[in-house]
Amino acid sequence: MTLPAVLLAAACTAVPAGVLLLVLRRRLLVVTVDGYSMLPTLRPGERVLVRRVPADRAAPGAIAVLRHPAGPGTWLPLPPEAVREDGRIYTIKRLAALAGDPVPSGLGPGVKLDPGGTVPPGCLLVLGDNPDQSIDSRQLGPIPAEYLVGVVTRRLSR
Numbered sequence: 071m072t073l074p075a076v077l078l079a080a081a082c083t084a085v086p087a088g089v090l091l092l093v094l095r096r097r098l099l100v101v102t103v104d105g106y107s108m109l110p111t112l113r114p115g116e117r118v119l120v121r122r123v124p125a126d127r128a129a130p131g132a133i134a135v136l137r138h139p140a141g142p143g144t145w146l147p148l149p150p151e152a153v154r155e156d157g158r159i160y161t162i163k164r165l166a167a168l169a170g171d172p173v174p175s176g177l178g179p180g181v182k183l184d185p186g187g188t189v190p191p192g193c194l195l196v197l198g199d200n201p202d203q204s205i206d207s208r209q210l211g212p213i214p215a216e217y218l219v220g221v222v223t224r225r226l227s228r
Contacts, residue, residue, distance in 0.1 A: 097122050099220060101135055101160055107198030107206070108133070108162055117226040118162075125168060125194055125215035133222040134165045134196060136213065160219060163196035163206050169215060171195075181211040194218065 099120040103112045111133065112118065120135045128134060138159040166174050167189045174195065175185040189195055193212035198204025207213060 099135070100226060101162065103162060105203070107200050107204035108164070109200040109203070111164075111199045112162065112225075115227075118222045119224050119226055120220040121223045122220040123218070125218045128165055128168065128194075128218060128221055130165050130167055130171060132165050133162060135160050135162055135219045135222065136196065136217045137219060138217075162222070163198055163204070165221075166195040166197045166207065168194050176208070177211075178208045181207065181209075183211065192216075 099122060101118055101120055103114055103116045103118065105114060118133075118135075138161045169189050169191045171189050173183045173185050173187045173189060174197075177183060177185070177195070183189070183195075190212055192215050194215050195207040196213055197206045197208065201208065
C-alpha cells in the first residue's frame with residue numbers, strides 16, 4: 071500500500087471515531103458524587119455515567135443530574151452535595167415527580183404544593199435519598215424541568 075493510500079485509510083478511520091466521540095460527549099456525561107444527599111444509594115467519590123435526556127423522557131424514581139438552581143448571585147446557598155465538574159455546578163437527586171404527576175406527601179410547609187395536587191407544567195420534584203443531608207424540593211419546591219441534565223445509567227466506580 072502506498073503512503074497516500076495508508077494516510078487516506080487512517081483518515082477514514084479517524085473521522086468516524088472523532089464523530090463518534092463527539093456524539094458520545096453530547097449524549098453522555100461522567101459525574102463524581104460529592105456529598106451525602108444520596109446515601110445509601112450513592113456515596114461521595116463514586117463516579118456515575120449520565121445519559122443526557124429531556125424531562126419528558128425521564129421517569130419518576132430515576133436518579134437524575136441537574137444544573138443546580140443555586141449559585142453565585144442567587145439567594146440560595148450551594149449545598150455541600152453540589153458537584154463541580156467542567157466549571158458547572160450539578161446536583162444529584164432522585165426524580166420524585168414530573169409535570170402533571172401527583173405531588174408526593176412530605177414535602178414541607180414552604181413548598182406551596184398540596185399533596186395529591188399535580189406538579190405544575192414545566193417543573194419537576196426531586197428528593198435526596200438522605201433527607202437529613204439534602205437540599206431538594208422539600209425546601210426549594212418545584213425545579214424548572216430545563217435544569218435536568220440527564221439520568222444516571224450506571225455506576226462507574228464504588
